[in-house]
Amino acid sequence: MLNCSFKTKLCVLALSSSLMLPAAASAATAGDSASQPAAPAFQTIFSVIQTNVNGVFIPGNFVINQDSRAVYAPGIGYIVVNKDTRLPPGSYYLKPASSVK
Numbered sequence: 001m002l003n004c005s006f007k008t009k010l011c012v013l014a015l016s017s018s019l020m021l022p023a024a025a026s027a028a029t030a031g032d033s034a035s036q037p038a039a040p041a042f043q044t045i046f047s048v049i050q051t052n053v054n055g056v057f058i059p060g061n062f063v064i065n066q067d068s069r070a071v072y073a074p075g076i077g078y079i080v081v082n083k084d085t086r087l088p089p090g091s092y093y094l095k096p097a098s099s100v101k
Contacts, residue, residue, distance in 0.1 A: 053080050055096030070094040 004012075050057040056070040062080040069083045073091040081087070 051080065055098065056094045058094075 048059050049061045050059055051062040051064060053062070053064055053068050053070040058070050058078045058080055060078075060080075062068070064080060067083045068080050071079050071081050071087060071091055071093055073079055073088055078094070
């Protein structure tokens with residue numbers, strides 16, 4: 001193992017770590033109530049944080065100001081950028097639904 005490349009050592013480390021993970025996860029016994037959290041009273045499955053950017057709701061939590069604009073960039077999705085940012089080809093600014101005619 002002394003003459004192996006860095007990539008080989010990294011692959012061996014990742015593989016051995018992934019094999020040890022299930023053993024560590026199942027180390028607690030089934031009757032050990034201290035290791036098992038109480039069941040929540042309710043679960044929220046489909047909650048998405050949205051940010052209102054000048055009337056357009058974008059999924060995610062963004063820090064915005066007066067110069068922020070909502071953009072759709074192909075291959076990336078919906079993002080928030082500064083109005084002076086140069087957009088990649090095919091990107092466009094999103095307008096609020098109330099201003100679309």
